[in-house]
Amino acid sequence: MRPLFARYPFFEAAREAVRSADVDLGTLVNSADPAVDRAHERVKRALLEGTAASETPEDWTETQELLSYPIARILVSLVDSSPAIDKYAQAEAKTAIERLEADLAAGDDDLRSTDTDRLDRDRLLAELDLSAAVTPDRSHEGAGRQRGEVDTTRARESDQFWIDLGPYLKLTSAEWRPSWKLVNREVWDGRVRVQRTGLNRLLREAIAQRVAEGLPFEGLSREDPIATALSDELSDIERLLSQRTTIEEIDFVARELFPPCVENLLQKAEAGTQLEPFESFSLMAFLTGIGMDPDEIVAFCADASLEPEGIRYQTEYLADNRGTQYPPPTCETLAAYGLCHNEDDHWTVAGDPLTYYKRQLDERGDSVTDWREANA
Ligand code: SF4
Structure with a gap:
């Protein structure tokens, strides 16, 4: 199991790894596998604290961490509330972007690293089908670079990017701050300029959309055996949510x-x-x-x-x-x-x-x- 999959479980390759491992989620749930406890924690922390990360990461193996993701999706489906699904997806996305930033910072510290379990932006863009839509804008870089200096800008992250108009509009919302409106943006040749932090915000949205895809699971009901086996976890999550919504x-x-x-x-x-x-x-x-x-x-x-x-x-x-x-x-x-x-x-x-x-x-x-x- 690759550590990368445990940290970014929404990746298609991570889902494929679960599929090819031939893991039966029903069996896992019925056998009270630790991945169920981690899934329970994952959903609670996502809905109540805005993060999918564990409070005690050292307690879980990478396999348990990865398997907790599909089980968490079952739990969120059973909660069956659009705001809860949205919050869950946003929390997963926020956690993923925080991990990306940590990976990029580590990459900047070691440009020659070949660590394939560290995510870089190109790989994330490819995963989200945004490779062709996003290009770094390096026009402002290198002005002070002296002849003979090593050019590391190709390896380093750019601070500014262009993103195609279509994806930009798909990933932004009318409810976002006015600075996201096109009239307040530099738009050129069908593309919109964004800063690095702005691109991260858009990628967060793209991840949230990926996580929310297919939720709630169609046809999953509380009478299903897997739902019955998760009834304690589900009751606990609903109890916590109802306490919160009565404020x-x-x-x-x-x-x-x-x-x-x-x-x-x-x-x-x-x-x-x-x-x-x-x-x-x-x-x-x-x-x-x-x-x-x-x-x-x-x-x-x-x-x-x-x-x-x-x-x-x-x-x-x-x-x-x-x-x-x-x-x-x-x-x-x-x-x-x-x-x-x-x-x-x-x-x-x-x-x-x-x-x-x-x-x-x-x-x-x-x-x-x-x-x-x-x-x-
Ligand atoms: S509200 Fe009071 S009891 Fe609750 S955490 Fe704050 S200080 Fe503690």
């Missing part, structure tokens, strides 16, 4: 009522410390969950160590369905990460930061002013 919509920003876990993260960022990815996700999910849009969050965090571009990237997918699929992690999870110290014993009050904040607002909302009004 009433909040649209009020009062920092003085934030729970300590969120306040601690804000203070840490304001002290100039870089937040860990999970910390930053928890903070962004909370701020999005209380009704802030990306521009407001950028302004709200202006004095913190958070980059505006990073905030926009992270909140873009959180903002479209706030409070339903990507709430901040539960108090239990935050405690496991060491982000909650149960100040004032309020574990007894709420199971997650949004519920805690909603209760605070219900009790003391009349005595505080919305940050947006104060900063209008």
